[in-house]
Amino acid sequence: NKGARRPKDVAPTNVRKVGVIGAGFMGAGVAYVSANAGMEVVLVDQSAEAAEKGKAYAHKLVTGQINKGRAKTADRDALLTRITPTDDYAALKDCDLVIEAVFEDPRVKAEVIAKVEAVIGPEVIFASNTSTLPITGLAKASGRPEQFVGIHFFSPVEKMMLVEIIKGEKTGDRAIATALDYVRAIRKTPIVVNDSRGFFANRCVTAYLLEGHKMFLEGIPAAMIENAGRQAGMPVGPLSLNDEVALDLGLKIAKATEAELGPDAVDPGQKTLLVTLVEEQGRLGRKNGKGFYDYPEGAPKRLW
Numbered sequence: 001n002k003g004a005r006r007p008k009d010v011a012p013t014n015v016r017k018v019g020v021i022g023a024g025f026m027g028a029g030v031a032y033v034s035a036n037a038g039m040e041v042v043l044v045d046q047s048a049e050a051a052e053k054g055k056a057y058a059h060k061l062v063t064g065q066i067n068k069g070r071a072k073t074a075d076r077d078a079l080l081t082r083i084t085p086t087d088d089y090a091a092l093k094d095c096d097l098v099i100e101a102v103f104e105d106p107r108v109k110a111e112v113i114a115k116v117e118a119v120i121g122p123e124v125i126f127a128s129n130t131s132t133l134p135i136t137g138l139a140k141a142s143g144r145p146e147q148f149v150g151i152h153f154f155s156p157v158e159k160m161m162l163v164e165i166i167k168g169e170k171t172g173d174r175a176i177a178t179a180l181d182y183v184r185a186i187r188k189t190p191i192v193v194n195d196s197r198g199f200f201a202n203r204c205v206t207a208y209l210l211e212g213h214k215m216f217l218e219g220i221p222a223a224m225i226e227n228a229g230r231q232a233g234m235p236v237g238p239l240s241l242n243d244e245v246a247l248d249l250g251l252k253i254a255k256a257t258e259a260e261l262g263p264d265a266v267d268p269g270q271k272t273l274l275v276t277l278v279e280e281q282g283r284l285g286r287k288n289g290k291g292f293y294d295y296p297e298g299a300p301k302r303l304w
């Protein structure tokens with residue numbers, strides 16, 4: 001990808017060792033794609049067991065590759081030896097880049113930033129994988145905001161090619177260049193975006209989901225909305241995409257947007273629809289088998 005312009009005056013960076021904080025769904029995926037590209041990974045979580053669980057996810061993914069004939073047992077062994085799970089932040093000492101993927105809570109992230117910065121060198125780049133919190137705000141908890149940048153992966157990390165690199169108000173060129181070099185090294189497609197609500201991709205996705213909700217509220221059958229989306233060239237229709245992402249997450253974001261920006265910031269029909277589905281009918285999306293559509297046991301796992 002030549003689209004994302006790299007700052008010219010920064011020499012090529014070479015990320016050999018990555019620290020990943022938070023071995024949950026996203027952090028484990030980031031650990032896997034990094035180790036798969038040959039990097040050493042220190043995977044930190046609150047307990048050694050949680051960190052091990054993240055490594056087990058990498059084991060599962062690489063085993064899937066072996067079963068498909070895309071990797072050998074020796075590749076799995078080598079990949080897994082590159083991932084060091086731990087609850088000890090001191091293990092991050094030699095990392096070239098640290099990426100946090102802990103809970104989406106500014107206080108937890110601030111705590112983690114302080115703990116990481118106490119052990120890494122002043123030049124090491126620190127990235128957040130936040131999906132909603134502005135990078136400029138998070139960087140206030142950092143003693144070195146020039147080294148602070150957003151690296152936003154999409155789920156599932158091992159499959160999604162796009163990665164947003166978010167430039168906070170004080171993010172320096174070296175942080176942007178390092179993030180770009182890293183994302184290209186793991187063979188994904190980076191775009192550099194400004195620090196706005198929803199960054200870039202989620203702004204587009206939100207508009208798509210919202211139009212799906214509006215059509216549904218206008219009485220257009222869900223199946224017709226799905227077909228129209230697909231026929232327009234999208235890999236999946238807006239309602240099934242929303243089921244995949246989780247309806248309760250959509251409601252949570254709508255409520256947070258309203259609290260921050262006022263009631264006019266959220267479409268009232270959309271909010272009522274999500275409240276009805278989530279709070280009254282317990283439809284959370286694919287994760288509990290009920291969303292706009294039903295997903296009975298044995299339904300195909302992914303829609304695209």
Ligand code: NAI
Nearest residue numbers: 022023024025026027045046101102103104129130131155
């Ligand atoms: P998760 O709940 O699966 O994982 C979070 C992990 O962080 C847990 O393993 C937890 O034990 C660990 N953790 C919490 N506090 C910690 C601390 N102080 N030190 C070390 N580890 C700690 O969450 P998920 O879904 O992986 O999300 C993580 C981040 O990635 C969030 O900021 C989220 O907004 C972002 N994100 C999530 C996406 C998704 O689809 N789930 C997509 C893109 C970004």
